[in-house]
Amino acid sequence: MSQLYLIVQVNPDKMANTSSTRFFPFIGHWQRITLGLFLLVFVCWFFADTEVIALEPWAELGRMFTGFITPDFGATEYLLDAVWQTISFALLGICLGLLLGLPLALAYQHPLIAAICAFIRAIHEIFWALIFLQVFGLSPLTGILAIGLPYAATFARVFADILQQAPSQTLFTLPKGTDKLSALIYGRWMHMYPQIVAYIRYRFECALRSSAVLGFIGMPTLGFYLESAFRQGHYQQGGALLILFIVLIGTIRFWAKPLMLWVYLPLAVYFLPELPVFQPQLIWRFVSIDILPPMLQGQTLTTWFAVDTFIAVFDWAYELVRDQVWPGIVATLVLACCALGLTHVLTLIMLPLNTTLMMPKPVIILMRGINLILRSLPEYLLAFVFMLLLGPSMLPAIIALALHNSGLMVFLMARQSDDIIVPLTYRPRLDHYSYMVLPVIYPHFMGLLFYRFEVIIRETAILGMLGVMTLGFYVDSNFAEIRFSGALLLLMFTAGLNVLVDYTARKLLQAPRDKLQAC
């Protein structure tokens, strides 16, 4: 009776907010989200294919190990060229991304712009490249656009987020008659300049990885040779290329000084591989034939609306959704959720090992090296090694994604935890760390984790190419069978899924903003 009385008293609005907290008031907001995440991962793990198959991997792993300790730097033809093109594609891609992304950031409040950007971001660089390949052929333009376009969409979102944090008072103190552009630059951007530059620098590292990955489908970057070498078991060559790549990423701050970029940029344009003749009819062919379902190709517009054509198109789409989209989405989500959970746990374990609040300097330096390797190693390579060890289930992909992403998370989080001001009573002990440091960084940690979820979903695409039957696997199959309409339909669903995940993650994280920031 008393319960009923209570419910009647509370107005419905408030009830929605408080009903959940009433039963477990001792569980805080972030604990709730974390437990929710664990529950989700637990359910997904139950459905995931995690069978371990007993194997004899040692012969192959031995060959791999020998390759790494005796790398052969002479085995790759045009090696310096490949290194240079890796940098140059990344640089030009970032430039294009900035050119498009900066104006987009100003209009990001508009829901349509935000949706378009989320859509563009959702498609992996490799698939952008495969699309542009149809239109521009094997041209540097394909690679630069494939990096530039999704990066522009990411810049738009992140810059919009950063700009939101800029104090608006400066705008009112500017002299009368200041033009809008100056007001924007001096009144808002300059407040956030350090964050913006830091973010661009971080994205440049990402662009180098993307640039290398585009080599997998034929751009003349390091990935071109790296993929062939590992696929065909030339581990001495592969080891050398990988070492080179890791060194390239690890030394960015020495060779990519802002001033030097003005030297690199014109050189990058000048030394670009030769552009094939641009054929406008290819674009027309792509939009008027390739992207249409097979039964509409070559048909006149009037026949499209005939009933049997309509039924044929419907059947085609239905079959694709039933046989490829649906199983693809399920596998992608299951894989991504499991990887997300493991990333969460691994990052929490590695974070204390990476902060000066817990560890002495030598350990930190060692961990920095490990992080560098974890985040530079292409996931597909990690997945292949784990596949030899654990068999062809989803497990190798889960571990590979989690290792790579927790490497990145720790890299991004470690600096923040170093800057935390701790009380004088603080000692580098796990209990002190857990009570004084972790709660402060946890909201940011979760924000980053949810952003990584979007990235993980996108990255399952690459593992799809390795045979885990995610959406990426089916997209890749459609491209291999020259069925572009099918590939595009799948990409639409992939993008839609990502937009949905992005939206949900934002909703989840927005909630505490007006309530409590720390846990």
Add this chain to the structure above:
Amino acid sequence: MKFTGMILAGVLSLFSTVAVSETFTFTAIPDEDESQLRTRFDKVAVYLSEQLGVEVKYIPVKSYSAAVTAFRNNQVQLAWFGGLSGVQARRLVPGSEAIAQGFEDQFFKSYIIAHHSTELAATDSFPVLNDYTFTFGSKDSTSGRLMPQYFIESNVGQSVDKIFKRIGFSGDHSRTISQVEAGVYQVGAVNYKVWDTAVEKGDVDTSKVNVIWQSPTYPDYQWTVHSGVDKTFGAGFKEKLTKTLIGMKDKDLLDSFPRESFVPASNSDYEPIERVAKAIGMLD
């Protein structure tokens, strides 16, 4: 603002078109060992250029589908295709022709290999493979996927996803071998030449993995030429090209493919491949 202008100019210059020269361009992906592609095939380009009297260029590509796209976009006029990719390319470019094939490609075959733990022994009749795990090579490979899938399905009378407990696509013949050797998959399908070379070189432990069945023969790799070459490079160019390819005797050049020699071929030689691709649903 100056810098922005500079970047803009730089990016815009990307869109400018480069003058067209009458360069004859080709591409090739060998079925084994993709290392040093440019170095090896630039030599082939030099040979073709000497014989044909036109400028010849080689473009390296990464996959059969990339080769098909380059061919379709007329970025390459000649390509060394696998059986399936050749059929795909000729369907997309009407009038294009298969003009030569490797000597071995007249009677190509696939092997089915098995891990020793399966205790499958080599047989002439088709082995019972139900409920094993199985890996193909690359998805669009003729000898690593198309033909094996066809032979398996026609012998068992069921689709492969019903026969096997788990199906994978290793992406490459060498990888198929190493995965079956490691027991990641119990059974796999592989290009016979890649297997024979690996055994010869001692790259594979035959006590762990061995051939249990070999397929009937089928036509595979071939040179396919674009329809418009006679118009661009002068009448009789296609014929001259065919002769030049078949006349390639230098072992160093032939090793890049790797083939013993080249022999004449025609589109109709590849009708069986097209039929098979349609039968298993890889072509409409």
